[in-house]
Amino acid sequence: MKTFLFILIVISSGAAAGLIHGSMNLIFVEPSLDQAIGIENQHLFASGEEKDTPEFWIKYDGYRTWQKSGQVLAGGILGISVGALFGIIFALSRNSLPGKTDIKKALVLAGIMWLAIYFIPFLKYPANPPTVGDPETIVLRGILYLIFIAISGFGAVGFYKLSQKLKTKKLVALVGYAAFIGIAFVAMPENPDQIAAPMDLVNNFRIMSAFTVSLYWLSLGIILGSLWHHYKPHKEIIPFN
Amino acid sequence: MSQSRQINVSKNGVPVTAIVALAIVFVAGLFVVGFDQGHIFSLVYGEEAFQDLYIHELTHDMRHAAGFPCH
Numbered sequence: 350m351k352t353f354l355f356i357l358i359v360i361s362s363g364a365a366a367g368l369i370h371g372s373m374n375l376i377f378v379e380p381s382l383d384q385a386i387g388i389e390n391q392h393l394f395a396s397g398e399e400k401d402t403p404e405f406w407i408k409y410d411g412y413r414t415w416q417k418s419g420q421v422l423a424g425g426i427l428g429i430s431v432g433a434l435f436g437i438i439f440a441l442s443r444n445s446l447p448g449k450t451d452i453k454k455a456l457v458l459a460g461i462m463w464l465a466i467y468f469i470p471f472l473k474y475p476a477n478p479p480t481v482g483d484p485e486t487i488v489l490r491g492i493l494y495l496i497f498i499a500i501s502g503f504g505a506v507g508f509y510k511l512s513q514k515l516k517t518k519k520l521v522a523l524v525g526y527a528a529f530i531g532i533a534f535v536a537m538p539e540n541p542d543q544i545a546a547p548m549d550l551v552n553n554f555r556i557m558s559a560f561t562v563s564l565y566w567l568s569l570g571i572i573l574g575s576l577w578h579h580y581k582p583h584k585e586i587i588p589f590n
Numbered sequence: 591m592s593q594s595r596q597i598n599v600s601k602n603g604v605p606v607t608a609i610v611a612l613a614i615v616f617v618a619g620l621f622v623v624g625f626d627q628g629h630i631f632s633l634v635y636g637e638e639a640f641q642d643l644y645i646h647e648l649t650h651d652m653r654h655a656a657g658f659p660c661h
């Protein structure tokens with residue numbers, strides 16, 4: 350395998366998909382974030398912590414512009430990070446992934462990873478807009494989310510390996526994983542926070558958030574698959590004498 | 591007389607160095623966007639960083655949008 354080319358392909362496909370993700374968030378998710386933070390501002394005015402003055406809004410607008418510019422940057426960072434994991438698993442599992450072309454193989458893996466480490470954890474611990482979370486429980490919520498993602502991810506790998514070892518059908522691995530994650534889903538504690546924000550806003554935010562994250566995984570699969578297909582980093586370098 | 595260099599590869603032919611490098615990228619990036627509460631800048635700026643939460647502010651919107659727990 351051409352090591353440098355492999356890393357380059359993984360990093361650039363992650364960055365590209367991440368920048369797409371961040372840009373899509375500006376369009377689809379930011380309106381909900383603005384709405385949610387607007388509610389927070391009303392709370393601040395009501396409690397007397399801040400005053401509804403022009404100075405406040407100037408400070409606020411500058412602060413929000415800074416945060417929004419971060420959306421795309423953070424999209425790139427998160428995209429590279431998750432893309433790195435995707436690249437590792439793709440390289441290790443490429444030979445056993447179904448599909449004739451690298452693009453199909455990459456899309457299959459992107460679909461599996463989307464389900465195991467994003468969508469199932471999302472169903473258990475759905476995304477929340479600002480104003481919902483209780484600052485007191487942030488560490489607990491972070492740990493719960495991370496643990497559930499790890500359980501689901503390692504569970505999927507574990508059942509796949511097990512079915513390989515026992516030489517059973519792939520369906521057996523799927524059923525085993527489904528039962529396993531079902532139990533974990535019920536056994537793990539709920540998000541402790543009560544939602545006081547309007548449910549319309551929260552649901553709209555969740556749908557948009559899930560939509561753009563899914564778009565990220567789709568882009569990642571297509572881009573990495575295409576680059577892999579084109580540059581073939583798995584081909585051996587002929588060793589010189 | 592052929593002499594090939596010894597390179598550590600996993601059984602699928604993927605270099606271990608590449609896996610380790612990408613794993614580090616994965617963990618570092620996930621921490622910065624998903625979980626950092628000022629820890630990284632505190633290495634340079636000390637306790638003040640926890641008050642300012644610069645990285646947190648910059649990654650804040652993505653943190654919500656990508657489904658990580660936040661405020």
Ligand SMILES: [Zn+2]
Nearest residue numbers: 479650660661
């Ligand atoms: Zn927040």
